[in-house]
Amino acid sequence: MKIPRIALAAYGMAIVVVLLDQISKAWIISGLQLQEIGRVPVIRPILNFSWVENTGVSFGLFSGGEARWGLSIFSIIVSIALGWWALKSQRRLLIAAIGLVMGGAIGNAIDRVRFGYVVDFIDFSGTGVFPWVFNVADSAITIGVVLLILDTLLSERAAKVGPAAEKS
Numbered sequence: 001m002k003i004p005r006i007a008l009a010a011y012g013m014a015i016v017v018v019l020l021d022q023i024s025k026a027w028i029i030s031g032l033q034l035q036e037i038g039r040v041p042v043i044r045p046i047l048n049f050s051w052v053e054n055t056g057v058s059f060g061l062f063s064g065g066e067a068r069w070g071l072s073i074f075s076i077i078v079s080i081a082l083g084w085w086a087l088k089s090q091r092r093l094l095i096a097a098i099g100l101v102m103g104g105a106i107g108n109a110i111d112r113v114r115f116g117y118v119v120d121f122i123d124f125s126g127t128g129v130f131p132w133v134f135n136v137a138d139s140a141i142t143i144g145v146v147l148l149i150l151d152t153l154l155s156e157r158a159a160k161v162g163p164a165a166e167k168s
Contacts, residue, residue: 003087010086010099014079017103021136022110025119034121045126052133053117068112075109078102093151100144107137 003011028034028049040049056067082102089095111118120133 006090006092006095007083007086009092010089010095010102011083013096013099014083014103014106017100017137017140018107018110021104021107021140024136025111025121028119028121039123046124048123048126049121050123050125050133052120052123053115054120054133055117068116072109072112075105075112079105079109091151091155093147093154097144097147097151100140100147102144104137104139104141104144107140108135111137 028051032040032049034040034049034051038051041047042049056071079102082098082105086095086098086102089098108118118135118137120135120138122135122139123133124130125133
C-alpha cells in the first residue's frame with residue numbers, strides 16, 4: 001500500500017508534536033526539576049511553569065487515576081482512526097488538524113502509560129482569565145480541533161458556493 005504524500009505530512013506533524021511534547025516534559029522533569037520546585041515564574045504574573053500531575057484529559061477534565069488505561073487506549077484508538085483518515089484526506093488544513101490532534105493524543109498517552117498521569121506545566125493562571133495548566137500536547141490538540149472546525153466550515157462554504165457558481 002502506497003501512503004499518499006499528504007498523509008505523510010500529517011504523520012510527520014504528529015511526530016514533531018510528540019517530540020516537542022516529550023522533550024519539553026523531559027526538560028521540566030529533569031532539567032528544570034519542576035516536580036521538586038513546584039512553580040517557576042517565567043513572565044510575572046502572566047506565565048509560570050507549574051507542576052501538575054493531570055490524571056484526566058486536556059485541562060484536567062475527567063480527573064481520576066482510575067481513568068488511566070481507558071484514556072490511554074482511547075487516545076491510541078483515536079490516533080489510529082486519525083491516521084486512517086489522513087490516508088483519505090486531500091485538504092491541507094484537514095491534514096494539519098489531523099497531525100496536531102494525533103501527535104497530542106500520542107504525547108499524552110505516553111505520559112499516562114509511563115507515569116499514570118500527564119505532566120502539565122504551562123500556567124497562565126496569573127492572567128486571571130485562563131486557570132488551567134497544560135502542556136505542548138494539550139496545545140496541539142486544542143489547535144487541531146479548532147482547525148478541524150475551521151476546515152469543516154470552509155468545506156461546507158465551498159460546497160455551497162461551488163454549485164451556485166456552476167449555474168451562472
